[in-house]
Amino acid sequence: MRLSRRLLLSLCLWLGPSGALAQDGLARLGVASGERARQLAQVGLRLRENAEAARIEEAARDDVAELLSRGTRNAGPETERDVPPLPDSDRRRLAQELAALDARVAARAAWRARWLVAAGLEVDPVLRRLPGDPPEPWLADVTLDPAALVARVHDASRREQVRAYVREHAGLQARLATLEALVPVQAEALARARGGLVEGRVPLEDMLTRLHVNLALELKVLALRVRREQTVRELAALLACTPESVVVTGAR
CATH class of the missing domain: 1.10.287 (Helix Hairpins)
Known part of the structure; x- marks a missing residue:
């Protein structure tokens, strides 16, 4: 977020007398604007990391969910019917793993929402990165x-x-x-x-x-x-x- 120089100067004149004091106010506001831009860039980078980490964890979660669904679906191709379902002990262990991965993915969404609030942006857990954030490659x-x-x-x-x-x-x-x-x-x-x-x-x-x-x-x-x-x-x-x-x- 950047403020135009004309707007910054107008604010300086409104806050105090003209001359050196106004110029000093302009400089301070310029620094504040630059710091705000850096903060938003940092939030954007965090959102990028969050989105990529969520994608990685969601892929692992989908693998576990696919294994857990084996034996509960309708029979598929002949090759699939020949594969026996997983034992109950394995299914319970996979259910625990699935719950842990679900919790990790949910935590990513919660962190994303907190960062958006901190950046003064609309809370949207689906938002993956800030507008204008550079796409891949990094x-x-x-x-x-x-x-x-x-x-x-x-x-x-x-x-x-x-x-x-x-x-x-x-x-x-x-x-x-x-x-x-x-x-x-x-x-x-x-x-x-x-x-x-x-x-x-x-x-x-x-x-x-x-x-x-x-x-x-x-x-x-x-x-x-x-x-x-x-x-x-x-x-x-x-x-x-x-x-x-x-x-x-x-x-x-």
Whole structure:
């Protein structure tokens, strides 16, 4: 949310005398407006993280619900009729897992509503992100050029801060590359365990262990993406520019 310079100046003149005092008020209001914009951007990032985490947890929840429904549906294709229903003990365990995942998804919606209230926006639990929030790919999904970014500041301490952010960003990129390569591998292992459970070859707890590992890995990747985005936003605040400017400057 930005206020026009004319409106800010009018407010300054209304709040006090003209001259230096008005200009000082204009500066203060400008800072307040900029801080408000940064707060909204932070809420937008939180909503993005919330939406992606909810999607990950909903997918895990749907997998468990599908397994739990086995044996309670009408007979399907011949291949499905040949698969025996899960034992009652497994069904009770799956029901517990389903309830836990339902609670996690509901908690995401509650957090989303609280953040919207804090941002002064309409409470809509279905809203996934703020209007104007950048779509995928993530804003910080680039390589930063330390030389180009350091050249934009003259103070030695600030230059070191810029280098620190660039180093952190590079470290996050490296960790993400490693973990993102594991995501399809773990997803395939989970699919095999799920099929083995249905066919009676894999114990339920082994399948659930795979499910938890896969869920934790995807959420870890998401957390690293969010932190990578935050480093770009914090770097932009340090350089007094927009995050897009940091990315454009640092992209190669």
